[in-house]
Amino acid sequence: MSSRSPKTIGLGLALMLALAACGDGEAGKDHAHGAETGHADEAERGPHNGRLLRDGDFALEVTIFETGAEPRFRLYAYKDGKPVAPSGVGALIAVSRLGGDVDRFRFRPEDGYLAADGTVKEPHSFDVTVTATYAGEQHAWRYESYEGRTxxxxxxxxxxxxxxxxxxxxSIATTVEILGRVAFAPGAEASVKARFPGKILSLTRQAGDSVKAGEVLARVESNESLQTYSVTAPIGGLIVERAATVGDMAGGDALYRIGDPGRLVADFHVFDRDMARIRPGMEVDISPVSGGSAVRSTIASFLPVTDISSQSVLARAPISGEGRWIPGMSVRGRVIVEESxxxxxxxxxxxxxxxxxxxxxxxxxxxxxxxxxxxxxxxxxxxxxxxxxxxxxxxxxxxxxxxxxxxxxxxxxxxx
Missing domain, CATH: 2.40.420.20 (conserved putative lor/sdh protein from methanococcus maripaludis s2 fold)
Incomplete structure (x- = not known):
């Protein structure tokens, strides 16, 4: 326990702290009460390695004993440098803690020392007042003994x-962790196809472009009528994929794929061991597997089929935050199964x-x-x-x- 006053951080030290933070060295464990690491000469030590308090030819050594037991003060008395029987000494200690709490200890004689009537709770950091009575004379001391303080x-x-x-x-929440991927919500994705086979004369958009529902995306010359007709976007959103080139022949394949990034879901794999704990309506905190802050959603439903490859059931939760979440992104969910x-x-x-x-x-x-x-x-x-x-x-x-x-x-x- 340190006996020096706490210090104030200077600017240079504050800048150094970040470099020091990566170390995890533990503080020293010398159990001599009131001695300061690196400053042992500031407090005189007694035969039991404790702080030695002197008043004339009377002295009192203060230690905290905690080997294999709860920490308690032990006092050793001396007269003219020689041990005094503890039965002839009365003593009190008051420790004033940061914030104003005061703990007081009385003492009873034991085998060669005075033992406190209570344990010294952590941290062992306080201002100490010691009073003792011996041979009709009173003695008093005050000192600082700080630990873990700045x-x-x-x-x-x-x-x-x-x-x-x-x-x-x-509120402490019990959670179950599940993994999944971001996907477009049902109805938030559409394929754009030509109505009649024919030659593609023009394509107006590239992958990543925004489109509105009804906007013209392509013009195709029909093989049967040789007339040109327009192909429009069935929904608004982003062009997720452009799958054709001008001059190609349009048939049954999609020309584009459109997705609405404002309507996304997270599809999570739920295995048998967790099925009994997770139910629709439970809250789930969703975050990217790669790291980042979470958003809260709710398990909306379970898909009525089992994923063949993983033998899991998919639990679906809507997810918001356009631009942050990308379909196909791996996500982690923490389902709150109990909160108290x-x-x-x-x-x-x-x-x-x-x-x-x-x-x-x-x-x-x-x-x-x-x-x-x-x-x-x-x-x-x-x-x-x-x-x-x-x-x-x-x-x-x-x-x-x-x-x-x-x-x-x-x-x-x-x-x-």
């Missing part, structure tokens, strides 16, 4: 793209690894500090929080890796 002014936070929001309730509210959740993208914990970084004013989380259900968007974060707490949702990188570079480690 200070960033508002302007620098904005320049660094750091975004926060309040932790609160959310939870009282407290954080955005999954905000969660980082810190030491052996999954954490977010809380913000109080200009100060940012790690919060170790107990987590429940998880989705790509939200993760349920069972403990470690207070409802309504501001936490970093955008560029949280910058906070982690800065804390790790500062040496604000878990030292007791």
């Amino acid at each position: 200070v960033i002014d508002d302007d620098m936070a904005r320049q660094s793209g750091i975004v926060t929001e309040k932790a609160g309730p959310a 509210p939870v009282p407290l959740a954080v955005r999954t993208a905000a969660i980082q690894r810190f030491r052996d914990f999954e954490v977010v970084f809380a913000r109080v004013g200009n100060t940012y500090e790690v919060r170790m989380l107990e987590l429940g259900r998880r989705t790509p968007e939200w993760t349920e929080v069972l403990g470690g974060l207070a409802p309504g707490q501001d936490y970093v949702t955008g560029n949280s890796y910058l906070i982690k990188a800065d804390i790790e570079k500062s040496g604000a480690s878990h030292d007791h």
Whole structure:
């Protein structure tokens, strides 16, 4: 645990953070309470590697013991440099946390030390007040012991793209992932054919051109009447394919194929293992397999036939967003098969690894500090929080890796 004050990021450091973010080094694990990595001389250490507090010829060593047990304060008393029986010492510790919470600990004598009556919850980052009584005399000390904490002014936070929001309730969705392709909706695609066989005299459009319903696309000379007639577009949309050339003989084959890009569907393969869970009317989030943001749609229907090659049933969902989706594009669907509210959740993208914990970084004013989380259900968007974060707490949702990188570079480690 670090004993130095949190620092403010400078512009040069902020520019360096992005380079540091790719590293995933863990903070140090020296368990001497109050010692600072790289600054051990700032706090005198006792025989048990804890912070040694002196007042005249009386001294108290403060440690947090957590080997194979929940972390608890242990105190060792000394008079003129020699150990004092713990039964003759009274002690209290109050730790003031970022945000105003205060935890207080009383102590009872055990085998050679004083043991706290409660565990020290994570993070071990606080302002510490220690009072002790021995031989009728009172002693008091105050010191800082910070872990996973840094200070960033508002302007620098904005320049660094750091975004926060309040932790609160959310809906956690259970999803089933399915794969499929974008296709034209029924009735949104048409073939353009000549009415009578004959020579193609002209073709007015190329693949990719926009056309309107009724627009002339070709002129053909009939073999029987030798009269010229026009071939028009049966629907509006885009020319998907031009399949003929001027001078060719028109017959039963299509001259063009037209599709309406404003009327698209995603056809998903649903296999036997998921058929009992997915039903028409369920919401589905659709995104390109290659990556990108999702759009929400609804499973409209199941086609009444099984795909022979994959032995799956096709589930169809309408999809909007002309220009973004192209027929034939591979897409991923996440079908929401169950959705339930939870009282407290954080955005999954905000969660980082810190030491052996999954954490977010809380913000109080200009100060940012790690919060170790107990987590429940998880989705790509939200993760349920069972403990470690207070409802309504501001936490970093955008560029949280910058906070982690800065804390790790500062040496604000878990030292007791």
